[in-house]
Amino acid sequence: MTIMKFQQYRRWRAWFFSFWALILFITLGLLAARLFLLFAHHPDNLSLGHKDIYLAFFMGWRFDLKHLSVLLGPWLLISLMACFFKKMGWHIFNIAFWVYSSILLVLINLLSVINFYYFSFYQSPINALFFGLHEDDTKAILTTVWSDFPVLRLIVLLIVVTGFEIYLALLIQKKLSQQIPKSQNPESQTFMRREKWAFTLSALASVLLLTGLGRGSLGTFPLRTQHMNVSHDRFVNQLVPSGGHALHIAYKDRKRNQLGHDPNTALARAGFSHWQHAAKACGIPINADNGLDHSLPINEQASKSPPHVVFTLMESWGRHLLEFDDSTNNDLLGKLRPWLEEKADFFPQAVSIQNGTHPSLEGLILDTPITPLMQSSYGYQTYDTSRILPYKNSGYKTVFLTAGSASWRKLNPTLLQQGFDEIYDETAIKEKYPQAETHTWGVDDEWMFLFAEELLKEAEQNNEPIFLFMLSVTNHPPYRVPNNYTPPTFNLEPIKTTLATSEATSNAIMETYQYANNALGQFLNALEDNQLIEKVVFTATGDHTNRSIFTYPDSTQLQYKYGVPILFYIPKAYRHTDNAPEKNIWASHQDIFPTLWAHSLSETIVPSSSGINLYQPNEQEPAMALSFIKEGNSHGFSLSNAGAVIDPIHPIYLRWDKQKNKLIPDKSPSTELQEQAVKTKACLALSDWRIRIQALGKDNGTRAHE
Numbered sequence: 001m002t003i004m005k006f007q008q009y010r011r012w013r014a015w016f017f018s019f020w021a022l023i024l025f026i027t028l029g030l031l032a033a034r035l036f037l038l039f040a041h042h043p044d045n046l047s048l049g050h051k052d053i054y055l056a057f058f059m060g061w062r063f064d065l066k067h068l069s070v071l072l073g074p075w076l077l078i079s080l081m082a083c084f085f086k087k088m089g090w091h092i093f094n095i096a097f098w099v100y101s102s103i104l105l106v107l108i109n110l111l112s113v114i115n116f117y118y119f120s121f122y123q124s125p126i127n128a129l130f131f132g133l134h135e136d137d138t139k140a141i142l143t144t145v146w147s148d149f150p151v152l153r154l155i156v157l158l159i160v161v162t163g164f165e166i167y168l169a170l171l172i173q174k175k176l177s178q179q180i181p182k183s184q185n186p187e188s189q190t191f192m193r194r195e196k197w198a199f200t201l202s203a204l205a206s207v208l209l210l211t212g213l214g215r216g217s218l219g220t221f222p223l224r225t226q227h228m229n230v231s232h233d234r235f236v237n238q239l240v241p242s243g244g245h246a247l248h249i250a251y252k253d254r255k256r257n258q259l260g261h262d263p264n265t266a267l268a269r270a271g272f273s274h275w276q277h278a279a280k281a282c283g284i285p286i287n288a289d290n291g292l293d294h295s296l297p298i299n300e301q302a303s304k305s306p307p308h309v310v311f312t313l314m315e316s317w318g319r320h321l322l323e324f325d326d327s328t329n330n331d332l333l334g335k336l337r338p339w340l341e342e343k344a345d346f347f348p349q350a351v352s353i354q355n356g357t358h359p360s361l362e363g364l365i366l367d368t369p370i371t372p373l374m375q376s377s378y379g380y381q382t383y384d385t386s387r388i389l390p391y392k393n394s395g396y397k398t399v400f401l402t403a404g405s406a407s408w409r410k411l412n413p414t415l416l417q418q419g420f421d422e423i424y425d426e427t428a429i430k431e432k433y434p435q436a437e438t439h440t441w442g443v444d445d446e447w448m449f450l451f452a453e454e455l456l457k458e459a460e461q462n463n464e465p466i467f468l469f470m471l472s473v474t475n476h477p478p479y480r481v482p483n484n485y486t487p488p489t490f491n492l493e494p495i496k497t498t499l500a501t502s503e504a505t506s507n508a509i510m511e512t513y514q515y516a517n518n519a520l521g522q523f524l525n526a527l528e529d530n531q532l533i534e535k536v537v538f539t540a541t542g543d544h545t546n547r548s549i550f551t552y553p554d555s556t557q558l559q560y561k562y563g564v565p566i567l568f569y570i571p572k573a574y575r576h577t578d579n580a581p582e583k584n585i586w587a588s589h590q591d592i593f594p595t596l597w598a599h600s601l602s603e604t605i606v607p608s609s610s611g612i613n614l615y616q617p618n619e620q621e622p623a624m625a626l627s628f629i630k631e632g633n634s635h636g637f638s639l640s641n642a643g644a645v646i647d648p649i650h651p652i653y654l655r656w657d658k659q660k661n662k663l664i665p666d667k668s669p670s671t672e673l674q675e676q677a678v679k680t681k682a683c684l685a686l687s688d689w690r691i692r693i694q695a696l697g698k699d700n701g702t703r704a705h706e
Contacts, residue, residue: 009199011090012083014176015097016202019076022101022169023068026108029165030064030242031057033112041119043235052231056239059230063245066216066223071104073210080203098170105162111243113154124413125238125246127253131377225249229407232428237407253376253410263696266369266688269635270649270681275689281682283621284608292608292690293384299602301573306465308456309391309600310538311592313364314516315357315475317542319348319563320550321513329491332510334518335525344524344538344569345581347614351562351639352544353589355629358409360543361471364589365418367609368691369628369636369684374414378695381417385690387593388419390606391467397421397459401452402471403429404442420469424451437482441473444482445516448472449523456532475516477548479508487511500551509549524569537600538569539592555631555654556662558644562629566592570615574599581615585623586640610683624676626683638680642672648681 034057042048075097082093111126118126145151216223228240241249262268264275272278279286287294325332333340340346353363359371366373367385382389392398398421406412406425415423426442429451436447452470459466474481481487490510492503499506520540527533542564552561566587572578576598590611597606598613610626617623625639634647643655644663653673654663666673 008083008090011177012079012199013202014173015079015094016076016206017176018169018173019072019079020206021172022105022165023065023072025165025168026068026105027061027064029109029161030112031061033116033242034060034239037116037119038239040116041123041235043233046233046235050233050236052233052236053239055230056236059227060240060242062216062223063228063240064242065213067242067245067248069210069214072101073214075100076203076206076210098166101169102162102166105165106158108242108244109158109162111247113158113243115243115246117149119238125241126243127246127250127377127380130247130250226405226408229405229412229425229427232424232431234412237412250377253379258376259370259378259692259695261696263689263693265692266635266685270685272682272685275686278682278686278689281678282610282686283679283683284610284686293605294608296597296601296604296606299574299599302600303602305535305573306394306396307535307537307571307574307600308459308465308532309396309467309596310452310456310470310536311468311596312470312472312520312538312540313357313361314520314540314542315472316513316544316546317475317516317540317564318545318560319350319542319565320560321510321546322348322565323560324495326491326494330494330510331488332514332517333521334488334514335521336517337521339521339524339569340565340567344567345583347566347568347581347583347585347587349559349584349625349639350541350564350566350587350589350591351558351625351627351629352542352564353626353628355544355562357471357543359628360589363628364592365415365469366691367590367607367687369688370691370695371628372409373691373695374418375410379410379414379417381694383418383691383694385607385609385687385694386418387607388467388469390597390601390604392419392421394465394601394604396465396467398467398469399424399455400469400471401448401455402426402442402473403445403448404471404473437484439474439480440478441476443473445472445474445519446482446522449519449526453523453526453530456527456536457530460532460535471543472516472519474519475512475546479505479512481511481515485515487514498550501548506549509546513546533569534571534573536569537571537574537596538567539596540567541565541589541592555637555644555646555652556664558631558637558639558654558663559661562627562631564589566614568595568614570599576616582617585614585617586625587614587623588625588627590626609687610679622672624679626680628684628687636680636684638676640672640676642670642676645673645677645680648677648684651677651681653677 038048038053078093082090085093115126118130229237230240231237267275267278270278272281276286279292284292285294286292321332324330327337352360354360354371358375362368362371362373365387366383367387373379388398398419400411400415400420400423402411402425404426406423412423412425426438429443429447430436430438432451433447436443448470452468455466455468490507492499492506495506524533524538527536545561545563550560555561588611590609591614592611594609594611595614597604598615612618612623622640622642626636627638628636631637631646635649637644637646638648643653643666646652646654653666653669655666655669655673657664
């Protein structure tokens with residue numbers, strides 16, 4: 001090794017140590033920003049020594065290193081090439097790196113300051129509302145900022161802190177650079193080899209380390225947004241993202257869903273000049289006082305003794321697999337069997353409102369065909385279509401419980417905007433049940449149901465009605481069941497010809513499907529054993545069908561392609577009739593809340609929709625299952641005994657081939673099917689308009705019906 005190469009390696013080493021020192025200084029600065037946020041804004045009831053705060057700081061540090069490895073990591077790779085440049089080439093690289101680093105550091109520190117004051121105003125880290133600055137009175141906002149905040153002092157502080165961090169990193173590089181010998185005499189071969197190995201190992205270890213930090217995790221999945229939920233306390237979770245990280249999340253939220261400026265887009269596309277025309281065609285009466293809202297009739301039992309209401313949204317609870325259930329050879333129900341077959345009311349001809357967990361959740365809670373909505377900048381407001389608000393307004397304690405993470409898809413805090421009082425997730429469940437087994441998406445369903453059981457017991461003891469919405473996660477790939485659970489043996493022969501995956505994967509899917517069903521049945525049994533079941537109006541459905549075990553290349557099996565079970569248990573005291581419901585009518589997610597409201601609320605204002613009370617369908621009008629799913633890139637579809645209508649604006653008609661239980665194209669649709677197309681088009685357009693006009697603020701704060 002020549003003296004020239006030796007000097008090149010040594011100057012790289014000086015830069016290398018300053019590179020890692022810079023990362024250290026940045027992370028220390030972000031730590032300080034979290035500390036300032038903690039001490040300035042922590043709730044009075046939160047102890048500064050709470051263990052979850054340490055978890056938040058640790059997770060924030062992991063995210064900081066993840067982002068810094070992406071932002072600075074490429075410079076390490078460039079340095080390995082620049083190391084062999086001549087003096088001028090290395091000088092240009094060095095200047096470029098420090099200019100870039102200075103700009104980056106200014107932005108990081110600036111966003112930390114902005115995030116601190118943004119939190120003091122919005123009680124939230126930077127979110128999608130941040131990008132509404134140019135849509136508001138920008139001049140007025142900037143004037144307010146100038147008058148209400150110490151802008152000049154903050155600028156000075158920003159310059160001083162950033163300059164000091166850069167100065168320290170440069171000082172380290174300078175000190176180490178001065179150790180490069182000026183002598184032209186070659187060093188000993190042993191020393192040269194040691195330097196060469198030190199260079200090689202340092203470079204290799206750093207590249208591997210930065211790659212690992214960029215991934216953020218050694219597990220199956222990299223560090224993701226859902227890992228930001230480390231506590232049941234909302235404020236603690238808000239300590240995790242740095243200002244830059246919060247801005248990045250907000251930017252993705254902003255880009256995810258833009259609605260344009262015209263709330264009448266869907267109405268015009270469907271050929272309606274006014275929302276009232278669409279409401280009439282959809283069959284929704286317009287009340288002179290309440291517009292698109294209506295008041296429920298008097299329900300003496302619900303008024304005298306409000307029941308607890310439980311809604312369980314089961315992950316991937318598809319309808320099709322139940323066709324192959326056999327209590328002897330393919331027991332897919334476990335302890336749920338008596339409830340599905342005898343004790344409760346099972347509606348088998350139902351479809352989901354959307355074809356994904358979060359889209360279905362939004363569709364169920366807000367009756368929105370626009371998704372994602374709550375993840376976008378439009379998610380920070382309350383919609384009058386919320387199905388939760390009638391319960392909140394009736395004095396119910398409203399709780400959302402998931403076996404997964406509440407930070408997934410920003411469930412917390414956006415669900416709080418739609419009427420939920422409290423949100424519990426895997427963190428709270430693990431805190432109550434430390435022995436709960438976890439997996440990729442959260443804790444196993446049985447622990448969520450145990451937690452729910454305790455919530456219901458507590459509500460009953462306090463004589464406080466509770467509305468509880470649950471979201472399970474176990475029946476989700478990668479498919480596995482808890483170590484303590486032994487599923488039955490399945491016979492795949494009956495479904496071999498229809499499988500879309502390997503027998504091993506199919507068996508694993510059936511195991512998790514059976515486990516989830518069994519856990520749900522176990523929960524209902526527990527309510528029955530604790531004599532709570534007669535005080536609970538209960539429903540369960542799937543968020544979407546299982547998309548792995550079967551495939552549906554066309555629209556001939558819509559009833560299975562998007563089919564989900566709907567299960568109701570209405571205690572006798574809360575039923576309006578002793579007659580059994582017509583369980584084989586066509587239904588969808590839209591019918592669930594109208595059915596719940598009818599049996600649990602009295603004289604409460606609720607948002608109108610095309611959904612019906614499944615226990616009292618309109619005998620004058622055939623039942624229709626409506627879905628917002630864009631089948632074949634359409635604008636939704638509907639199913640009924642008459643057949644199916646896909647994309648009602650440019651309708652594709654299908655009728656039933658009852659012998660094959662399949663849909664077939666219909667070139668000459670019946671009058672009934674054509675009327676279904678008109679109603680489908682109107683209902684879809686009206687739902688779109690009612691969400692869009694609120695999201696865009698075009699009603700100037702008035703209700704949609706005005």
